[in-house]
Structure formats: C-alpha cells, structure tokens
Amino acid sequence: MNQVNQSSLSQLENHDEFIRRHIGPDESETQAMLTELGLSSLDELVEQTVPKKIQLECALNLPNIRSEQEALDYLASLGQQNKVFKSYIGMGYYDVKTPTVILRNVLENPGWYTAYTPYQPEVAQGRLEAIINFQQLTIDLTGLDLASASLLDEATAAAEAMALAKRVSKNKKSNLFFIDEATFPQTIDVMKTRAEYFGFEIVMGPAEEAANHDVFGALLQYPDRTGDIKNIEPIIQQLHDKKAIVSVAADIMSLVLLKSPGELGADVVLGSAQRFGVPMGFGGPHAAFFATREQYKRALPGRIIGVSKDTRGSQALRMAMQTREQHIRREKATSNICTAQVLLANIASFYAVYHGPEGLRRIATRIQRLTSLLASALQAEGVTIKNKSWFDTLTFTCNEDRDAIISRAQQAELNLRVDESGCLGVSLDETTTRADIEVLWQVITGKTESLEIDSLDSKVVSGSFGAIPADLVRTSDILTHEVFNSYHSETEMLRYLKRLENKDLSLTHSMIALGSCTMKLNATSEMIPVTWPEFADMHPFAPLDQTKGYDQMIGELEEWLIEITGYDALAMQPNSGAQGEYAGLLAIMKYHESRGDAHRNICLIPSSAHGTNPASAQMANMKVVIVDCDEKGNVDIDDLREKAEAASDNLAAIMITYPSTHGVYEEGVREICDIVHQHGGQVYMDGANMNAQLGITAPGYIGSDVSHLNLHKTFCIPHGGGGPGMGPIGVKEHLKPFLPNHSVRTIEGVGDNGAVSAAPYGSAMILPISWMYIAMMGAKGLRQATEMALLNANYLTKHLSEHYPVLYKGRNDRVAHECIIDLRPLKAETGITEVDIAKRLMDFGFHAPTMSFPVAGTLMIEPTESESKAELDRFIAAMIAIKEEVNKVASGDMDKEHNPLKFAPHTQADVANWDRSYSIAEACFPLDDQLSSKFWPIVNRIDDVFGDRNLICSCPSPDLYREE
Structure with a gap:
C-alpha cells in the first residue's frame, strides 16, 4: 500500500522547478561528475577555482523565484499596462503583418x-x-x-x-x-x-x-x-x-x-528592413x-x-x-x-520571398493609394499639407487646432507624429484599412460624419501613382530571381522554410560548445512573451503614458542587472555587445573630459582580447597599447605596470575580460584594477564571460568601473543565427552622468549625451527573455548556473586532457567555464589541423568549438550549464574518436591525405558516389548512436580562397544548381 506523501505545501509548489529545467545535469549526474573530479560539493569546486578575495560575501538580493507560469502571468500583467494605440508616428518604425507561416x-x-x-x-x-x-x-x-x-x-x-x-x-x-x-x-x-x-x-x-x-x-x-x-x-x-x-x-x-x-x-x-514583416517591438x-x-x-x-x-x-x-x-x-x-x-534579416527576406515582386507592389501601391486618398480628403476640408509629394507620409499644418487634434487622437487611441516645427504628421502602413482612413480624417478635421472612401477613390485615376513625381516612378524590375517567384502558396512556403531549416545545425540537434559564446538554453517560457502584441506592437516613440508596462519591465530588469553586476547604474540602449563596448568607452572619455583630462586617450588592452575591444577603442578615438600575457595566459602584471607608468598622464582605460579570454580566473585581477586606477585610468571589464561570475563574484565588486553585458549569451537571448544581441552597460556612480541619452525620447537620470543606437532602449522586444530568465532563476538559480558551468567545463577538461593538451589552467589546475585545447602539436606531427578537426566534428553531429581564438591552432570549448552529462559524454566520445583517427594518421595506419579528417564533412552525395579508401561507416557513422539519429551536412568542405577570389554576393542562378 502506498504511503501518503507528508511533504508540506511549500515543498510541493516547485517554485524553483525551472532551475532544474534550465540546468542540464540532475543531482545524480552532478554527484557523479564531482566524484570524478575528486570533489565533495559544488562549493568546494568554487573554492578551488575562484580566488577567495573576489568572492561575494553574501547572496544576491533578488526577488523570490517565480515559477514559469507565475513569471508569465506577471509579465502579462505588465503588458496589459501598455496601451497599444494605432501608430501613425512613422519615423522609420511601422506596424506590420508578419505572415503567420513566417511567425510560427x-x-x-x-x-x-x-x-x-x-x-x-x-x-x-x-x-x-x-x-x-x-x-x-x-x-x-x-x-x-x-x-x-x-x-x-x-x-x-x-x-x-x-x-x-x-x-x-x-x-x-x-x-x-x-x-x-x-x-x-x-x-x-x-x-x-x-x-x-x-x-x-x-x-x-x-x-x-x-x-x-x-x-x-x-x-x-x-x-x-x-x-x-x-x-x-x-x-x-x-x-x-x-x-x-x-x-x-x-x-x-x-x-x-x-x-x-x-x-x-x-x-x-x-x-x-523592419517593415518587411518585423514587429516594431518598442x-x-x-x-x-x-x-x-x-x-x-x-x-x-x-x-x-x-x-x-x-x-x-x-x-x-x-x-x-x-x-x-x-x-x-x-x-x-x-x-x-x-x-x-x-534572424530579423531572415524574416525580412522571407517576407519578400512569400509576397514576391507582385505582392510587394500590391502592398506598396495600396499604402500609397490610401495616403493619396487621405491627402485628398484632408485638402478638401482646407487642411494644408506641407509635403508636395508622398509615398506613405503626410505632414500638415494645424495652427491653433493642434491640441484639439491631439486630444481627439488620444480619444480614438491613435498616435500622430508631432513634428519639431509644430506640424503634425501621419505615416500609413500595410495594416492601415479603409476604416482607419475615415477615423484619421475625423480626428484631423473634427468632422463626425462618415467619409465615403469608395466615392473618393473613384475620383482618383485608376492605377495612378498619385503624388509620386513622374520622373521618380520605378521602371526597373525587382526580385526577378526564381526564389522570389516560387513560394507564394503557404504550402510551398512552409516546405521552403523547412527545407532550409533542415540544412542547419542548431541547439535543437546538439550542444554548441563555443568558447566565449555561451550557447545555453533559450527556454520556451522565456521566448513566449516576445511576440505578445503588448510588447511586439509598440512604437519606440509612443507617449510615456502608453508604455508603463514596458518601462516597468525594463526598470526591474535594470535593477536586477545592477544587483548582479555590483554597479550603480545601467544603460539599456546598446543593441550589441560591441555597441556596449563603444558606449562604455565613450562614458569613460566623457568622464575624463568633465575633469579637464581630455588628453587622456591611451587604452591598454591585453594581447588575448576580443578583436572588438581594440576596434571599439579606436572608434572612441583612443590610442591602443597592447599588454602582454604571461606563459599561463594571464595579463603580465609587470608589463602592465610598466606600460601604465609610461602612459600615466594620458592613461584613459584598460579593457580586460574576466574570467580571462584564456578561460581562467586571474588571481591578480584586483591588482590590475588598482594599478590602472593609481594612474588615473578607468577599468572596462568585457562582459563576454559573465556566465562564470553570476552569484559568485561581480565586476563592480572586483573593482571595474564599467562593463557591457551580453544578454544574448549570459542572459539567454538566443543568438538567432548571428543576431540579435543586446549589450547594455553597467557603470559605477561617477560614470552615470555620461551614459547615452536619446534625442526623441529622453532617458531620465543621465546627462545630455548623444545616442549610440536608433531606439532609446535598443532591442527592447527581446528584453522580456532576460527578464524571464532572472525571474525564474533568482539568486539561487543564477549562482547554481555558474557553479554548473564550472563543473561541466572542468569535467569536460579532465576527460579531454587525457587525449589533448589543455593550454591554460588556473589555481588547483582548474579552468573557469571554458578550456582551450592545443592542436598545434598534432598539426606539427601529422598535418592534421584545427580546421580538419572542426569539420570532422560535423560528421559526429556537433558544431565545432571556437576555432583559433584567442590562440591560433586551438579550439576553445564552453559546454554551459544547460548541457547534461550524457551530452557532455557524447561530445567527449567524439573528440576521443577523432584523436584515435589522428593517431592512425601518425602511425601510418591512415593515409596522411586520404582519411576521414581531411575529407570531412561527409555528405549524402558522398555516400551516393563513394570513392574513398575508408568505409562509409567510418566516415558517416563513427558513433553507434548515429545509426538512429544522424545530422547530415548538406555540402562538403567549402573552398574559402575560391570564394574570396571570385566574389559573388547575390543569389546564384538556379541554372547553376541544375547543371550540377
């Protein structure tokens, strides 16, 4: 007979269930990995890996953990505070109809x-x-x-x-x-x-x-x-x-x-390209x-x-x-x-593919015709239209009627554009209807009777381009390529989208262990709010009283990120990590200028840094001085001290990454900060590796002055095939006045500074993803995510180090959240390169780790906390099998040029025309589990040199494919 469960209600409510969903290894897997590493607990791993002097003294002060449904319900309540009025503001942002086949x-x-x-x-x-x-x-x-x-x-x-x-x-x-x-x-x-x-x-x-x-x-x-x-x-x-x-x-x-x-x-x-099917998204x-x-x-x-x-x-x-x-x-x-x-370019291109040239002409012509009809109706009532020609936008004078028009617009729940000159304007779009034209006419003129659209339409010459000047009407063809003329039924479009999706490896197939890129779970509950109309359909310049839900969500996210980073203020505007770097460096430069130190222009950057670091520095008009790294991959503090001393009067900043780009927690990070501060410089800490800091340490606590945060890495916004991204910056109090502002929608609490992105809050539509992640993880979950990232990385490192040299390790021979394996000795001995191994991993169903960065001839591997022990073991098995193939090349059992590594990846075309000296099984099914689950690369290894020497960056002719 079953026993009645005596657990308390609080134990049964599972508020922290999402943590278990997000983190790959369960309790038994976690214990098994700890045992293999000779550890008793995750706390012991942290003590062995992270310098004690930079560990936080207390837990993060974040709200109580919300379950997935609680978080969704709360975010929905914030969305309901937004007033999604019909938008005619325009200025580069327009309502759209995202074709549902593309949306889903x-x-x-x-x-x-x-x-x-x-x-x-x-x-x-x-x-x-x-x-x-x-x-x-x-x-x-x-x-x-x-x-x-x-x-x-x-x-x-x-x-x-x-x-x-x-x-x-x-x-x-x-x-x-x-x-x-x-x-x-x-x-x-x-x-x-x-x-x-x-x-x-x-x-x-x-x-x-x-x-x-x-x-x-x-x-x-x-x-x-x-x-x-x-x-x-x-x-x-x-x-x-x-x-x-x-x-x-x-x-x-x-x-x-x-x-x-x-x-x-x-x-x-x-x-x-926003109006090609991409929501405004604030x-x-x-x-x-x-x-x-x-x-x-x-x-x-x-x-x-x-x-x-x-x-x-x-x-x-x-x-x-x-x-x-x-x-x-x-x-x-x-x-x-x-x-x-x-991801957004894909949507825009698919919008064009689905509608084709005729569909786009119909949409554009309808927008233009509705604009002409509205112009005609307004002019008939004596409204003076400022622009003499138009496509979708009208600007009109309103004199003393301006406030009355704005009031009527608010009552009708629509937004007009308020021009700097005092005029008002409207911009129509593909969602505009006949009924909308009538409401706009009534709002602008104050009339209450109906507008006879069909009667008005009959007075305009059929097919006329209206107010487009005759010499500016397009006569050249567009979108003549077959791809834009083939998939106009939903059936064909659906199959085209699926055909392309099937060619790509994503996290739906296997782990993507890219060092410094943090390809972790993008949970479904995090993604769902993105396309809610309350968030997706908001114009970035909508009046403040219509965006209260958005503002509260952004404000809460800012507060949480400030707590997590140890900073005092945060700017949400930069819409990529590199934009965040740039904005942070501008804040530093403006800070120096405010103190009469405009001559400070030298930026120290370690030799291991991301290429965006020096590129961002030069964009901020800084002079870059490279600081050497020692043989363990750490910043060479003696070299830093010497160069900081030499630059002292002109030192503006240093840019460092923590843990280092080499995958270790540098013991001297606080000393680095102190040296730079002693010489009047500021410390910029790159946020690329924040996933190894959450809940354990923080850049502001360590001693840095500013960091950007890759929300598309650490905070679960997906990579989208290469973007979108978000790179908000956290700063200490003294840099707050120098954060970016915006000329159209002023941001409170910062100085009169220029913008770095078009919208005041960057890519606001994807911020609910990070909000959901933090809300469902809480302080407990964020720390656990970091601990598990460390455990997965050290477990993987232990097994790989038995077959490959690991280039850098930190204290107690531990790595941080990623490791670098050195393939240069193998290349010297066998001629097998890091490229060969990267391509061979595709035959095992894996995307290659980060290749030849930060050290040429290496692979940088980051498993993240979201991967299970089973998936780690599968990756380890693949790397061991590849090493065994390399050994066969070294021993002469495999030919140096004709082997599975040199010909990787293998495709179904290879199988149909097999001409190799090794078997199909060796090439295509190197692990047993691939017999039941196989991802096939669609093409063989690509010739990079040929592509650059014969640059073609437009759609190739379908005839070329047919000939092949």
Missing part, C-alpha cells in the same frame, strides 16, 4: 533562433541562403552592386556609411560631413555621437544646399522625414563633382515603387540593409555572404571577405561590428 516557423522556431553565427558554413547553408536572399533583395531595391548581410539599425548603418565615406572619398582634405536636415532625428543623433570621436565635423541644412560645402560625404533621406519625395539626382551629381561620397537613407517599402537611389547616383544606400531588434558600389567592397561594413564551391564542385555559401574585420585589423578596423541582425 521562423521567429518562434528554435530551429532558426538557436543557431549560431555561420562561421562553420557547411552546417549553416539554410540561413546562409536566407541571408543571401536578403542581400539580393537589398541589391534589387537599392540599385547598387553589393550588399551586406544586416547591420544593427538604420541610425548605426548611417554612421557606418559616414565612416565608409571618409575611408574612400577622394576629397582627402575635408573633415566635413553633410546631413540632410530632413533626416530622421534618431539617425542624426547617432551620427553626431559617432562623428565626435572620429573627429568629423557635421553640417546640416536643406538637401539642396549640400554641395555648398566642401564635404567628404553626405547623407540624404529619401523620402524625407516630412514625406516629401525629392529628385536627389542633381544634388548627388553636384556632390560627386566635389569628390564627395553620397549616402541615401531610404524607406525599403517605398523603393518598391520609387526609382532606386542607385539609379539616381547614390554611392551607398541604407535603411531599416524599437528593435530590426535588420538594417546596406548596399554600395563594387569599387567600395573592401570598405563595406559588417558581414557579407558570398558564393563559393565545395570539394565536389557544388555551389556553396559562406561568409566572405573581411567578415571578421575587427579580429584581423583590430585597432585599425573601420568598424567594431560583431553581431548582425540575422
């Missing part, structure tokens, strides 16, 4: 959002195809030759265009850049911030006056902020006559109907498009997807050219871009 199968699908950046292209062909579709879409609509994969937002893309212009302009003597005064204000804000530390001078005025100045470059808005569509071709020609580079910020939907800026002579065209994340001329390809910022071939001669896609420019050029890089908005 891409945005809400972990097969798409948990994949990593496609640095291993053989297991990323699906998302690479989606991104090259995005590039083709950009090329077609902009009328230029070459496009990048996706930048962070329109404003930062404009700032990148300014940097490109300076680099390639033949007007070398000029330091002046012109910005059209009718550009979106948030774009101007970000560009001014960037220009200040690049040393550029900004001049603004009407676009027609651009050539009156001796500039190296200019930015024009098309259509402009008021909605006007100007013929900018003569302006561009005048600027070209002065050797200036001309960039055009364009509306992507308008380009379906308007003559492309490339046809008008533009050198660069950029903008936001400002992001959104993919920016960016295109330029072929001759400027070496200056193109961000990632570029190119066409190459694999070892069988088949077409294959890969990231091309200086995709990781900041890692190669470091302090000489022109950009610090690391994260790209891949």
Whole structure:
C-alpha cells in the first residue's frame, strides 16, 4: 500500500522547478561528475577555482523565484499596462503583418533562433541562403552592386556609411560631413555621437544646399522625414563633382515603387528592413540593409555572404571577405561590428520571398493609394499639407487646432507624429484599412460624419501613382530571381522554410560548445512573451503614458542587472555587445573630459582580447597599447605596470575580460584594477564571460568601473543565427552622468549625451527573455548556473586532457567555464589541423568549438550549464574518436591525405558516389548512436580562397544548381 506523501505545501509548489529545467545535469549526474573530479560539493569546486578575495560575501538580493507560469502571468500583467494605440508616428518604425507561416516557423522556431553565427558554413547553408536572399533583395531595391548581410539599425548603418565615406572619398582634405536636415532625428543623433570621436565635423541644412560645402560625404533621406519625395539626382551629381561620397537613407517599402537611389547616383544606400514583416517591438531588434558600389567592397561594413564551391564542385555559401574585420585589423578596423541582425534579416527576406515582386507592389501601391486618398480628403476640408509629394507620409499644418487634434487622437487611441516645427504628421502602413482612413480624417478635421472612401477613390485615376513625381516612378524590375517567384502558396512556403531549416545545425540537434559564446538554453517560457502584441506592437516613440508596462519591465530588469553586476547604474540602449563596448568607452572619455583630462586617450588592452575591444577603442578615438600575457595566459602584471607608468598622464582605460579570454580566473585581477586606477585610468571589464561570475563574484565588486553585458549569451537571448544581441552597460556612480541619452525620447537620470543606437532602449522586444530568465532563476538559480558551468567545463577538461593538451589552467589546475585545447602539436606531427578537426566534428553531429581564438591552432570549448552529462559524454566520445583517427594518421595506419579528417564533412552525395579508401561507416557513422539519429551536412568542405577570389554576393542562378 502506498504511503501518503507528508511533504508540506511549500515543498510541493516547485517554485524553483525551472532551475532544474534550465540546468542540464540532475543531482545524480552532478554527484557523479564531482566524484570524478575528486570533489565533495559544488562549493568546494568554487573554492578551488575562484580566488577567495573576489568572492561575494553574501547572496544576491533578488526577488523570490517565480515559477514559469507565475513569471508569465506577471509579465502579462505588465503588458496589459501598455496601451497599444494605432501608430501613425512613422519615423522609420511601422506596424506590420508578419505572415503567420513566417511567425510560427521562423521567429518562434528554435530551429532558426538557436543557431549560431555561420562561421562553420557547411552546417549553416539554410540561413546562409536566407541571408543571401536578403542581400539580393537589398541589391534589387537599392540599385547598387553589393550588399551586406544586416547591420544593427538604420541610425548605426548611417554612421557606418559616414565612416565608409571618409575611408574612400577622394576629397582627402575635408573633415566635413553633410546631413540632410530632413533626416530622421534618431539617425542624426547617432551620427553626431559617432562623428565626435572620429573627429568629423557635421553640417546640416536643406538637401539642396549640400554641395555648398566642401564635404567628404553626405547623407540624404529619401523620402524625407516630412514625406516629401525629392529628385536627389542633381544634388548627388553636384556632390560627386566635389569628390564627395553620397549616402541615401531610404524607406525599403517605398523603393518598391520609387526609382532606386542607385539609379539616381547614390554611392551607398541604407535603411531599416523592419517593415518587411518585423514587429516594431518598442524599437528593435530590426535588420538594417546596406548596399554600395563594387569599387567600395573592401570598405563595406559588417558581414557579407558570398558564393563559393565545395570539394565536389557544388555551389556553396559562406561568409566572405573581411567578415571578421575587427579580429584581423583590430585597432585599425573601420568598424567594431560583431553581431548582425540575422534572424530579423531572415524574416525580412522571407517576407519578400512569400509576397514576391507582385505582392510587394500590391502592398506598396495600396499604402500609397490610401495616403493619396487621405491627402485628398484632408485638402478638401482646407487642411494644408506641407509635403508636395508622398509615398506613405503626410505632414500638415494645424495652427491653433493642434491640441484639439491631439486630444481627439488620444480619444480614438491613435498616435500622430508631432513634428519639431509644430506640424503634425501621419505615416500609413500595410495594416492601415479603409476604416482607419475615415477615423484619421475625423480626428484631423473634427468632422463626425462618415467619409465615403469608395466615392473618393473613384475620383482618383485608376492605377495612378498619385503624388509620386513622374520622373521618380520605378521602371526597373525587382526580385526577378526564381526564389522570389516560387513560394507564394503557404504550402510551398512552409516546405521552403523547412527545407532550409533542415540544412542547419542548431541547439535543437546538439550542444554548441563555443568558447566565449555561451550557447545555453533559450527556454520556451522565456521566448513566449516576445511576440505578445503588448510588447511586439509598440512604437519606440509612443507617449510615456502608453508604455508603463514596458518601462516597468525594463526598470526591474535594470535593477536586477545592477544587483548582479555590483554597479550603480545601467544603460539599456546598446543593441550589441560591441555597441556596449563603444558606449562604455565613450562614458569613460566623457568622464575624463568633465575633469579637464581630455588628453587622456591611451587604452591598454591585453594581447588575448576580443578583436572588438581594440576596434571599439579606436572608434572612441583612443590610442591602443597592447599588454602582454604571461606563459599561463594571464595579463603580465609587470608589463602592465610598466606600460601604465609610461602612459600615466594620458592613461584613459584598460579593457580586460574576466574570467580571462584564456578561460581562467586571474588571481591578480584586483591588482590590475588598482594599478590602472593609481594612474588615473578607468577599468572596462568585457562582459563576454559573465556566465562564470553570476552569484559568485561581480565586476563592480572586483573593482571595474564599467562593463557591457551580453544578454544574448549570459542572459539567454538566443543568438538567432548571428543576431540579435543586446549589450547594455553597467557603470559605477561617477560614470552615470555620461551614459547615452536619446534625442526623441529622453532617458531620465543621465546627462545630455548623444545616442549610440536608433531606439532609446535598443532591442527592447527581446528584453522580456532576460527578464524571464532572472525571474525564474533568482539568486539561487543564477549562482547554481555558474557553479554548473564550472563543473561541466572542468569535467569536460579532465576527460579531454587525457587525449589533448589543455593550454591554460588556473589555481588547483582548474579552468573557469571554458578550456582551450592545443592542436598545434598534432598539426606539427601529422598535418592534421584545427580546421580538419572542426569539420570532422560535423560528421559526429556537433558544431565545432571556437576555432583559433584567442590562440591560433586551438579550439576553445564552453559546454554551459544547460548541457547534461550524457551530452557532455557524447561530445567527449567524439573528440576521443577523432584523436584515435589522428593517431592512425601518425602511425601510418591512415593515409596522411586520404582519411576521414581531411575529407570531412561527409555528405549524402558522398555516400551516393563513394570513392574513398575508408568505409562509409567510418566516415558517416563513427558513433553507434548515429545509426538512429544522424545530422547530415548538406555540402562538403567549402573552398574559402575560391570564394574570396571570385566574389559573388547575390543569389546564384538556379541554372547553376541544375547543371550540377
């Protein structure tokens, strides 16, 4: 007979159940791993691994743990505090209809959002195809030759265009850049911030006056902020006559109907792809498009997807050219871009694929026609429309009626744009209906009767482009490639999306043990609120009384992150880790300037640092001085002391990562902070490895002054195939006045500083993910996550060290949350390289760890706390099996050139045409479990050199695939 359970109600409520869901190993697995490491507890592991002097003295002060349902219910209550009015604000943000087949199968699908950046292209062909579709879409609509994969937002893309212009302009003597005064204000804000530390001078005025100045470059808005569509071709020609580079910020939907800026002579065209199916999300994340001329390809910022071939001669896609420019050029890089908005670019490209050219024309024409009908109805009532031409935006004068119109708009639950000149404006979008036009007409005119839309429509010539100037109507074809003309039924689109998803390895298949990238669980409960309308459909410039739920959620998240980091204030604006670095360094520079120390410009950076560190420093106009690392991989404190002393009067900062990029808790980290502070510098601590700090130590407690936090790593926002990301910065009290602000939506508590991102809170739509993670983990769970990250890493290190040399270890021979295995001895002995091992792991169903960073010829492995012991053992078995193959090459049992390592990865095409000296079983099914569960790479090893020598960054012809 079963005994009645005598557990108390509090024991049965399982408030901490999510912790057990998030953390991979259960209690028995945890104990087994501890035993293998000779440990009695996780506390003992922490004591052996983390320097005692930096361990927190008490637990984090966070709210009580919420269950998944409690957290969702609370967040839903915050969402209900938001008032999601119909938005006509525009200014680069528009309501959209995300096709539900894309919403469910891409945005809400972990097969798409948990994949990593496609640095291993053989297991990323699906998302690479989606991104090259995005590039083709950009090329077609902009009328230029070459496009990048996706930048962070329109404003930062404009700032990148300014940097490109300076680099390639033949007007070398000029330091002046012109910005059209009718550009979106948030774009101007970000560009001014960037220009200040690049040393550029900004001049603004009407676009027609651009050539009156001796500039190296200019930015024009098309259509402009008021909605006007100007013929900018003569302006561009005048600027070209002065050797200036001309960039055009364009509306992507308008380009379906308007003559492309490339046809008008533009050198660069950029903008936001948000209105191609991506929700506004209170400002992001959104993919920016960016295109330029072929001759400027070496200056193109961000990632570029190119066409190459694999070892069988088949077409294959890969990231091309200086995709990781900041890692190669470091302090000489022109950009610090690391994260790209891949998931959002995918959505935008699929939106174009699903609708096709005719569907897009229908959507764009309908928007433009509704705008013309509203303009006609308003003009009939005596309303003066300021812009003489339009696509979707009208700006009108209202004189003494302004307040009455705004009041009526609030009663009707819609938001108009309040122009700086005192005028009001509306921007229509694909969600606008006939009924909406009637309500807008009533709100603006004060009329109460109905508006006869059909009667009004009949008075406009059928098929007319209305207020688009005749010489600016697009006549060139768009989206002629087969991919945009094949998948218009939901059945075909669904199968296309699934076909691409099946080509990619993601966390739905296996662990992705990338050092420094923290590919951990992105829990479903964390992801669900992202697409709730209360969060997804909010305009970033909506009035404050409509965003109370968002503001409270962001405020709570800020408070929690401040507690976790040991800082005093936090800025949520940077929308990538590299943007966070940049914003943190700007705060340091402004702090020095406020004290009369503007001459402090030297930034010390360890040789092991991420390439974005020196790239960000040069963008902040700092001079980079490299600090050596010792033979154990730690910062060489003697070298640091010497260089800090030499730079003393001019020392601005040091940038360090903790635990170090080499995967150890450096014993001298507080001494490092003290040395820099003694010489008047500030300490920037890179947040890449925060997953090894939570609940155990904190950057503010250690002694640093500012850090960025990779919410897309430590705090569970998924990588999305390469982005989105978020990089908010925490600072000590003395740096708080120098955090970024925003010209459109002022942020309280910080100084009058420029923006670093287009939206005041960066990619706000994905912040609920991190909010949910912390709410469900609490102080107990966050510390346990760190402890388990350490346990998994040390367990994996112990087993791998029996077969591979581990390059660096810390105190008591422990590693932090990651380890580096050294493959250089194997290469010297056998010719087998780190690339061979990375590709061979694909045959075992694994994505390779981080390759050749921070040390060439190595693999950096981070298992995270979310992986079970069984998955760790599977990875260990794969690495041991690979080592045994290397041993066979060394002994002569396998040919040095014809072996499974050199030909990896193996594909189904190989099996169908087998011509190897080893068996199919050896190549394709090296572990027993693969007979029942096998991930097949879709292409063989890709030829990188061929891809760069034969650069093709647009969709390849389907005929090429058919010929193969």
